[in-house]
Amino acid sequence: MTRKFDPTIREFVSCLAQKQPSFKVASKDVHVLSQPSDFYANLLNIIRRARRRIFLSSLYIGFSETELINALDDALRTNPGLHLYLNLDYNRSTRPGPSSPILSLLPLLRNYEHRVHISLFRSPKLSAAMTNIVPPRFNEGWGTWHAKIYGSDDEVMISGANLNKAYFSNRQDRYLHFSAQPALADYCFSFLQAVSGFSYRVLATPDGPALHWDDTSVLPWQIQSKAERVLSQFQMKHLFSSVSSTSSEEQTNSSDVVIFPVIQAGQFNIREEEHTLSMLFDHLASREYRLNQEPVMNLTSGYFGLSKEYQDLILKSNVGCSIIAASPKANGFYGSGGLSGLIPEGYTLLEKRFMSAVRAARRPCSSNHNVSLKEWERDGWTYHAKGIWLSPSVDSPPVLTLFGSTNLNSRSTNLDTELSFVMATSSDELRQKLQEEIKGLHRWAVPWRGGERKVRWRTKAIVALVGGML
Secondary structure (H helix, E strand, O other): OOOOOOHHHHHHHHHHOOOOOOEEEOHHHEEEEOOHHHHHHHHHHHHHHOOOEEEEEOOOEOOOOHHHHHHHHHHHHHOOOOEEEEEEEHHHHOOOOOOOHHHHHHHHHHHOOOOEEEEEEOOOOOOHHHHOOOOHHHHHHHOOEOOOEEEEOOEEEEEOOOEOHHHHHOEEOOEEEEOOOHHHHHHHHHHHHHHHOOOEEEEEEOOEEEEEOOOOOOOHHHOHHHHHHHHHHHHHHHHHHHHHHOOOHHHHOOOOEEEEEEEEEHHHOEEHHHHHHHHHHHHHHOHHHHOOOOOEEEEEEOOOOEOHHHHHHHHOOOOEEEEEEEOHHHOOOOOOOHHHHHHHHHHHHHHHHHHHHHHHHOOOOOOOOOEEEEEEOOOOOEEOOEEEEEEOOOOOOOOEEEEEOOOOEHHHHHOOEEEEEEEEEOOHHHHHHHHHHHHHHHOOEEEOOHHHOOOOHHHHHHHHHHHHHO
């Protein structure tokens, strides 16, 4: 598997293949998109091409997404054997009021009762008693369903974007589309099916949508043990399948891309992303594999509040790290009313603390080894991109990237349920596309100005209380 990959990551890829499921892909079938409008157009085309199954996973579907709902309706109407599977977050999808997101799906449920399957994941961190106390707008603070997977038949698109108008027009994210990949598509579909086993099922009734809990052996807020067991067994099954499918060196080396799915679900003791990044940094620190190179890491998050574990990896490393975060104006909560309006300022506080830690760590002053922070700002846009790119040197394009739903922050690490992917490639063409992706994000990035901003005392007090939820 590893012979074709750059020496910087060769041993890491080999070690990761022993721990995570893997999928070998031809680089010609990997498409890196850059614009929200491209994401939306591609999503609609994926739906239109579907013949057997459509499987969509998102935090929520916006109430006013008429074109998207119509595209799903058209696909179901013209293909009698087609089934639609939706995995969404319970709290976000059932907010009370006439614009509750789940209401927009009711016509599909009624018109295609046996072919539309909607699952709503409810974080068990929020107990039954707390549900009656925490206001609906804030109950997501105890964890969400956060995986973003958009597929049909044998193709799948992985993103961090949700199914809402802003994500289709002026909210920047990342989008990787994999065509003609039955094994990868089956994995993503099976993952969503596994999670459906400990989620609510949505039914259509004359009075509106109704929620049904199928598993009478466990309460919805007590699924931790079941979820841990199901997800662990799911990954182990696919790991064994990956190992058995690479029985010969000739077969293994027939691809120039390998993809590793990693689940992060801290509340279920599933921490694959955390372990994978720790392995990566340990590998890069090993003298045996550095080979006198100076690898460079690009990292980005729309909600930059690195978990302590990830901060420590960066601060103790000798790898140069260029970071992009959202500016306050590019934060999705900018201008919100009430306490939500303080969230961008809360992230400024977290950024200040991180940069203080960078200075205290006394990272080497060489430009190839320092840690830099920029902020993304584009007039009229917000920023939601997340992920990591690793290059062998400052002048070479990436050989590895982490992409998917994770924001790499404390919330993603400990509360939300995430699915992300590590992709390694030896393809010069795909590496160049990843380099162009980085340049596209840096186009709107300016030096961090958070050190000049004031953070009010009430924001500091709120961060002290709920910092892990940001």
